[in-house]
Amino acid sequence: MSENITIGFIGNPNCGKTTLFNAYTGANLKVANWPGVTVEKVEGAVKDHDLNIHLVDLPGTYSLTSYTMEEQVSRQFILSDDVDVIIDVADASALERNLYLTLQLLELGKPVVLALNMMDIVEKRGMEIDTHRLPEMLGIPVIPVSARKRTGLDVLLHVAAHHKDCTDTDCLIHHHTYKSKHKHDHHAEYAMVYSDAIEDKIDLIIGALKRKYPKLTNYRWYAIKLLEQDKEITERYPVNLPEVIDRNYESDIINEKYDFIQEVVREVLVNKDRQDALTEKADRALTHRFWGIPIFLGVMAVVFFLTFTIGDWLKGYFEWGIENVSVLLGNGLESAGVNEVVCSLLIDGIVAGVGGILTFLPNIFILFLALAFLEDSGYMARVAYIMEGIMSKLGLSGRAFIPMILGFGCTVPAIMASRTLENRHDRFKVMLITPFMSCSARLPIYILFAEMFFKERAMVVAYSMYMISLVVAILVAAVIHLIDRKKSENYLLIELPEYKVPSSRTMAIYVWEKIKDYLTKAGTTIFIASIAMWFILNFGLHGYTTEMSDSFGAVIGHYLVPFFEPIGLGFWQIAVALIAGVSAKEVVVSSCAVLFGVPNINSGAGMDTLVGILGNVGFGQLNAFCLMVFCLLYIPCAAALATIRKEAGSTRWMMLSALFQLVVAWGVTFIVYHVGLMV
Missing domain, CATH: 3.40.50.300 (P-loop containing nucleotide triphosphate hydrolases)
Known part of the structure; x- marks a missing residue:
């Protein structure tokens, strides 16, 4: 058995x-x-x-x-x-x-x-x-x-x-160069032995623990923790020995541990001072006090250049495939005499919504491939290190920048990464600013509207969204710091690993997981959202309608127009798409496909059609830029909101966080729109 x-x-x-x-x-x-x-x-x-x-x-x-x-x-x-x-x-x-x-x-x-x-x-x-x-x-x-x-x-x-049953001292023999003169020869029992003064205190505490807590095991560990005045152990297993535990001995114990470690290293390690020359040379530039941040911004610019150039080239094949599927499905349904409502649901709802999102898959793939390369090479750890100076001025440590960088991929793990911060106050601050980072789900929105309205400058416009996200997150952190004036004691402690050639297996795992999440979202959240969007746009108070202006969606959108009009987004279709985008940011694109009846929204013909429709209602370059800014900053997706609630342990905090982001998004977009009108 x-x-x-x-x-x-x-x-x-x-x-x-x-x-x-x-x-x-x-x-x-x-x-x-x-x-x-x-x-x-x-x-x-x-x-x-x-x-x-x-x-x-x-x-x-x-x-x-x-x-x-x-x-x-x-x-x-x-x-x-x-x-x-x-x-x-x-x-x-x-x-x-x-x-x-x-x-x-x-x-x-x-x-x-x-x-x-x-x-x-x-x-x-x-x-x-x-x-x-x-x-x-x-x-x-x-x-x-x-x-x-x-x-x-x-x-x-x-x-x-x-080795699973080895708990006694005879499993292996300890050989030490130091010969103990202590009355108890602890070197015969333990690898780590302290000075006689500390060992005397440990022996006294062990005696007290045995008398008071006879069911405890490994009394030595508990005695050491009591000497260190470990909060949890002191509260759970207090002993009344004021003459023994007369102060905190944690630093003494740490120092003696490192003394022993140095003894071990001297005996077992040869050529310990040899460093990796490539890492040392690269870090002179990449972690430079002044050049580190500009280099990081340049690296991210290269990432988005690749995302657009290679991604758009591959995207063409996806567009061709989706377009053919749409045509073949339409012809098949028509020849089969399928009901008009069902045809509309399948073509205008599901294919237009889900298909429009799938065409962005090559761009998403290139983005995550580049991020995986930077992470596994060891570069991203340097980014947190060089941000220490800026973050410290905001009352945070460079460690707080780690969740923010993770936010470029997905807000959910970025919020979870706030656990690495020691202080609960700091965790809440990071959870508040991290959703401002531009996650990959927003990338389809940038690609679509940047390529439609800015053509050859599309890459620069999309890249500007990532820079805006960084600036807004840092400004929000600065304002919060000015209000509470509480300095973080959570200093950055991060290893700067050697640069290495990234592992193809590790990169493949990382990219596949992200692509799988994207496809899963397309097959679940976006699929359901596309059907729901089709329903509210094709049904009204009097049932099925081909006039979108009579639909439930139009009614909802018109109620929201006054809120969006001051920020250049006073179009009921855009308002409905933005509300739908709370389920998942990609839904903004799939909703636009359904709202404006463009089956293959990401194709050249589809984008030209949509530009024409939007142009007829007065939606131009400035409005498109404002839409991207608002999508960048407004309420995070439902999954991110659920994660905030879980990590904060508070529904109230989740609601306040969502409201705060909505206010910031509206305010920033308002400024952008009205400055744009004056230019």
Whole structure:
């Protein structure tokens, strides 16, 4: 009969933990070079050694002293009885920093296996790690692996499976250069041993804990946490030893841990000072105090150049396909004598709505391919680093810019990434400004209206939306900071990984997940929205009508016109499309296809037709630009609103956030429209 065991993967951010987890489970998890990617534990399963192995990928953390929500998730799971073996994934090229978490894990008294990941980078630098001496000093198995090259994976799982019952001190022998003179020879029992003064205090606290809490296990870990005055442990397991716990010993314990780490590194690491020359040279420019931000803006400009040029070339084939499907379906329905209402629903509703969105798929593909390349190469971590100066002036840290950058892809994971911030006040600020970032769902709107009204300048106009989103988000953050005047203590702590050639597998997983989400949305939300839009535009108080002006949609739109007129969008069709866009931003495009009866809205002929229709009602370049600005800034999609509610734990905050965005969107668009009228 198969036995069940649970293995928890834990490690510093960017150590390759999620890549390793993916290699075992085949899970298509997002892998990127910044913290906050895994914002909650993710689970998978494999079968090996007649064992049913339950694998858990935990959020990246630098220590078990939890501050952020992601660190709390990792700590709570590791401390629970749910985990049988801990695989500590360490970046072998940054061994000194990664071993701090390892020492904390050893003190838990649970089976730990150290996976030395990124050994290929160690070899590339000409460094060497003594993998025989390291397990002697730590007292645990140490397995060299490369998650990217998928080497050492079978050995790691084999060792973890056999190490699951190892909780005593005889599993491995600790060999230390230092000989203890303490009355209790702790070096015979533990890898990490402190100074005699601290060890005396630990022994006294252990005695008190045993008397007061006889059912506790691993008294040493709890004693150390009480010495550190860990808030959670102090509240749950208080002991009355004022003469022992006379102050906070956390800094002393940290310093002694790093003293031991330096001893370990001196013995096991050869050529530790060798750095990657390419990374060092590139960072002189890319993280430069003055040139870093202009270079980032230039990189994003190149991304949108590729999105438009290559994407538009591929888009032509999609337009041709959708147009043929529309014609063939129309001819087939007509020859079959299908009812006029059903024909209208299928052609004018579903094909026009969903088909119009599918033609933007090449542009979306190129955008996400470029973003995946930048993330996996290690560049995006630098963007957060160079933004530290600006964000600190807004009462936030450079870490707060990580959710904002993620917002270029999708607002939902961007909002979730706010968990990486330690302070609840900062999280709420970030949740308020992140939706202003231009997500990929808005890209079809920019492409359609920019190409219709701005022709050869379409790329520049679309790129300006992303710059406006950055400027508005930063200005809103500045205003909030001026109001509350509360300075963030959540300083940026982020690893700047080596630049590397992006993994084709990682990029493929990332892009496929985004494309799959886009297609799923087209087949669900946009499909339903297109049908609903067709219904309200083809039915009125007297039933089915071919006169759109008599429909429910026209009635709703006319009521909304006074609100939109001062910002240059006083057209009932546009008002209805914008309201529909709250379900998903792409719906604005599919709604326009249905509203204006243009089956293949993204084709050359379709765009010319729509320009003519809009021109007849006085909708020109300025109105198109205002529409893009309003779509950029107004209420986020329903999925993003639900995520805000979940992360904030408040429906009221979600409603206030949506109202706030609507007010900002209206105000900014009002300024743009009236300045445009004067120019």
